[in-house]
Every structure is written in C-alpha cells, then in structure tokens.
Amino acid sequence: MELFGERGYEGTTVADIAERAGLTKRTFFRYFSDKREVLFSGSEIFEGTVIKGVLDAPAKASPLDAVAAGLDAAAAIFEQIPDRAGKRQALLDANPELQERERAKLASLSGSVAAALGERGVAEPAAGLAADAGMSVLRVAFDRWTDDPHGQDLRKLLRDALAELKSVTA
Amino acid sequence: MELFGERGYEGTTVADIAERAGLTKRTFFRYFSDKREVLFSGSEIFEGTVIKGVLDAPAKASPLDAVAAGLDAAAAIFEQIPDRAGKRQALLDANPELQERERAKLASLSGSVAAALGERGVAEPAAGLAADAGMSVLRVAFDRWTDDPHGQDLRKLLRDALAELKSVTA
DNA sequence: AGCCTCGATGTCACTTGGTGCCATCAGCGT
DNA sequence: ACGCTGATGGCACCAAGTGACATCGAGGCT
DSSP states (O other), rough: OOHHHTTTTTTSSSHHHHHHHTTHHHHHHHHHSGGGGGOEEEEHHHHHHHHHHHSOOOTTSSSHHHHHHHHHHHHOOOOOHHHHHHHHHHHHHTOOHHHHHHHHHHHHHHHHHHHHHEEEEEOOOOOHHHHHHHHHHHHHHHHHHSSTSSSSOOHHHHHHHHHHHHHOOO | OOOHHHHHHTOOOOOHHHHHHHHHHHHHHHHHHSSGGGGTTTTHHHHHHHHHHHHHOOOTTHHHHHHHHHHHHHHHHHHHHHHHHEEEEHHHTOOHEEEEEHHHHHHHHHHHHHHHHTTTTTTTTHHHHHHHHHHHHHHHHHHHHHHHHHSHHHHHHHHHHEEEEEEEEH
16 A cells, blocks of 8 residues: 555556565465455455345345345444545546456455345345345445545445435336 | 457467457557457447437436336347357356456446436436446346347346336335 | 474566557558 | 658567476474
8 A cells, every 4th residue: 555655556566565565476476366456355354244234134124125234234344444445445546457356346246245135035136136236325325435434424325325226216 | 259269268369369360469459458358349339329228218217217228229239149249248258357347348338328317317326326227237138138149039138127126126 | 303294485487468669661642 | 752641560678477396484293
C-alpha cells in the first residue's frame, strides 16, 4: 500500500513490492497468484462472513432477504477499516485491470451465495438471480459509502439500496 | 477461432494469430488493445442495439421492462450465429481471464444502459439497479441458451428469466 | 551430536503480453 | 516527380508469470 500510494498501481512492479517486503519476486508469486491478488487478500474472510450470514438468516426469510442478511453481517468488516477501504477503492477506481478482478471476485461471491441459498432450499435460477441482485445492492451501497465513509453507515446504505431494488423490480 | 480451436486460448500466442492473419504482432496490437479483445470485437454493435432498444421502448414501460426491451432487441444478433456463439462460449468457459473480460464488458454495458435509462427520466440508483438486474437476466438466459442453442429461443428464455427475477424480488 | 527430511525461499533462465520508437512503403493530391 | 499521410514492419525493451533446481533452516530420529 505504501508503494502503491507513492507510484500508483501500474508504476509499482512486483519486484518493487517483493523488495520492500524483503522477499523475491518468485516468492511473491508463491503467496499471490497474481499481482492483482495482493489487493484482494481478505476476500475469503469477507466471503465466509457473507455465507455464514446467509445460512444463519431466519428460515422464513425470502431469498433476497437472506442475501441481505449476509451482506449486513459482512458490512462490519469494512466499517472497521474505513480509511484502508477508501485507499483501496481509489486504487481500484484508477485501474480497469483491478476493476475486472473486483468484478470477478463479486461474481465468485455471487456463486457462493447462490450455493448457500441452494442449501436453504432455493432453486435455480431464483438463487442465482437473488445472489446477483445482492451484489448489485452491495455495489450501490458500497459506492455511496466510499464517497463519504463517515456519513451514513454502510448497513443503512445497504438497507436503502435493497428497498430501492425492490421498488424498481416491482 | 481456428487457432483457438486447435490449441486453445492459452496455447495460442499473439504471434501465432498475427501470422495466421498475415500480420505482425505489432499490428495485431494496433487493432486490438489486448489479446482478450479479439474475442469481443462485436460488442459495440451489441451494446448499440441494446441501447437503441431501451430508448425505443414505450414511454410508459417500467425501467426494468425498458431494459428487457433492449435485451430482446439484441437477442437477434446471437440467434443469427448460434454455432459461433457456442464456440466462443466454450472458450470463455475454459478461461478465467476471458470471463473477467466478459464481466467487464457486461459492467460497461450495464453502465450504458443505466445512462439510457437516465435519458428516459429514471434517476439513480434505480437506473443502475435496473440495468444490473437486466445483466443478470441476460446471463441466466444466455447460459441456458448456450446449453442448448436449438432448444427454446433466446427471447423466450429472456422473458422467463425476467419473470423469475420479478418473483424473486417481490 | 550427527543425520535426514521437508517446507520455505532464492536463483536463473525463459516465455509471452504489451509498448515505444523509428523505418518503410503505398496511395494520393498537387 | 514531389511530398504528405496513414498503415505496417522491425526491433529493442519492460514487466508479469512459470518451471527447474539449488539452498537453507527447523525439527525429528537414532
């Protein structure tokens, strides 16, 4: 993050990162499959939290509400580190390459969420559609939150975005 | 496509492609910014068709229905070349790199659709959410269609997926 | 202690995607 | 015939990855 802050993402080579970390380029690639991956290291934890939230949602909750419960549970992760999240977001915003990866991660998350909904007895394609809808909601809420991390809290923004979605697909 | 069919996407180098086309690697990169891009060359036409469909939808159509109209208009493009679409899909399915790009294209399309909805008087975040929802519907329908390109027609699959989405977010 | 194994790291060579820079060439208007 | 311009080739170069092999250090075993 230091290096990215100084020289930007593109301007920083893997060799630079490795050197700063006291490693070799080769070793870097043993920890991260990609240069991009270094910015997505916490994503498994996030994903796990979301999934747990989905599975723990009340049995009578609708698929979409179960997804919302999962996102709500995970929102806390970002709220603990608003400034780090903000810097990361600035990097993503400046790099199409990173945005692609971000989308891919969301897509993977969507897949896992759909699987979790499956365990709750939701069939396809409903599960996939509900999961995707959740990702949309997450993106909208997260964008607004990063615009102003100390304004409204992320969980409220999530609730608002969800309500908006429901009204738009009514 | 010949080369990709023989050696797969990864197994084919840009130099290979260029040679087969009677060009140089350097010239290839003047036509395509990326190796990936070569598989997404028609996407502007597709995007244009969708946008036109959205803008031409009846004024009283809901945002989501306007998006659906756009997708419906563009479905014809794929239905004209089902086998080419199928081969392309097989390549995408086998390559995370290409899936990332595909997602990025869909995201870009979503952005344009949201803008088109904006021209129709739909405000944010409703426009963005409706556009994203449309992308979900498109993916579901398209997946089913590529599973069996000569089964149900793509437009019917789109209608079905849309109905499913509406019921899931009800 | 001496030895062995194993996992983590370093080293090096190599491939490939991608870019900058300049040369070349073909068409075209004058 | 001259010069301009846009497209292409050629070349050198950088950075991301990868494969193969050497090295080293922490234990475990006798």
